[in-house]
Amino acid sequence: KQEVTQIPAALSVPEGENLVLNCSFTDSAIYNLQWFRQDPGKGLTSLLLIQSSQREQTSGRLNASLDKSSGRSTLYIAASQPGDSATYLCAVAESSGNEKLTFGTGTRLTIIP
Amino acid sequence: DARVTQTPRDKVTEMGQEVTMRCQPILGHNTVFWYRQTMMQGLELLAYFRNRAPLDDSGMPKDRFSAEMPDATLATLKIQPSEPRDSAVYFCASGEGLRTDTQYFGPGTRLTVL
Numbered sequence: 080k081q082e083v084t085q086i087p088a089a090l091s092v093p094e095g096e097n098l099v100l101n102c103s104f105t106d107s108a109i110y111n112l113q114w115f116r117q118d119p120g121k122g123l124t125s126l127l128l129i130q131s132s133q134r135e136q137t138s139g140r141l142n143a144s145l146d147k148s149s150g151r152s153t154l155y156i157a158a159s160q161p162g163d164s165a166t167y168l169c170a171v172a173e174s175s176g177n178e179k180l181t182f183g184t185g186t187r188l189t190i191i192p
Numbered sequence: 193d194a195r196v197t198q199t200p201r202d203k204v205t206e207m208g209q210e211v212t213m214r215c216q217p218i219l220g221h222n223t224v225f226w227y228r229q230t231m232m233q234g235l236e237l238l239a240y241f242r243n244r245a246p247l248d249d250s251g252m253p254k255d256r257f258s259a260e261m262p263d264a265t266l267a268t269l270k271i272q273p274s275e276p277r278d279s280a281v282y283f284c285a286s287g288e289g290l291r292t293d294t295q296y297f298g299p300g301t302r303l304t305v306l
């Protein structure tokens with residue numbers, strides 16, 4: 080059974096700093112990996128999706144990398160802003176042919192102005 | 193701006209009562225997912241549909257939960273009878289059915305069972 084872990088559970092950094100969020104998964108037979116953002120009381124918003132054949136994806140100040148063989152992904156946020164404060168979740172889709180996602184428990188990020 | 197909508201946004205009920213949550217997927221999307229989020233368990237998939245047919249409901253307690261899609265614009269999740277341990281936020285998400293694409297989440301229904 081796939082297990083997805085995110086460490087740390089919470090992170091606080093001063094505004095303007097670059098930061099890295101970590102995600103690890105136990106079964107490397109994945110189809111893709113996604114990073115989502117969740118604001119308090121809201122649903123999830125997809126940030127980046129990396130296919131298993133890709134190594135990284137970039138969108139603005141966000142860069143996600145994938146090392147499938149080691150079961151790891153990182154989300155890099157450059158020049159952090161208070162508006163980046165949210166919970167970030169990673170999720171993996173397995174190669175078994177369906178669209179089920181297994182989510183990590185998330186990292187709650189606080190950017191200090 | 194196409195969005196997944198869910199009703200109600202908040203529901204407080206007493207143990208033993210029936211609860212029905214509704215979801216309107218994005219028009220044209222052919223996959224619908226129901227998730228439950230709790231502090232202890234995080235996000236768990238309860239059930240998912242493709243073209244209105246249930247494909248996987250292995251995450252759902254069968255004795256009290258049921259999920260249906262009466263038509264392409266409506267998905268429902270029912271709990272009968274409800275129990276305090278069902279208290280959680282229930283999310284609906286829809287997708288185009290392409291494994292290369294993401295799922296689009298609704299705002300959730302916060303359920304409290306007293």
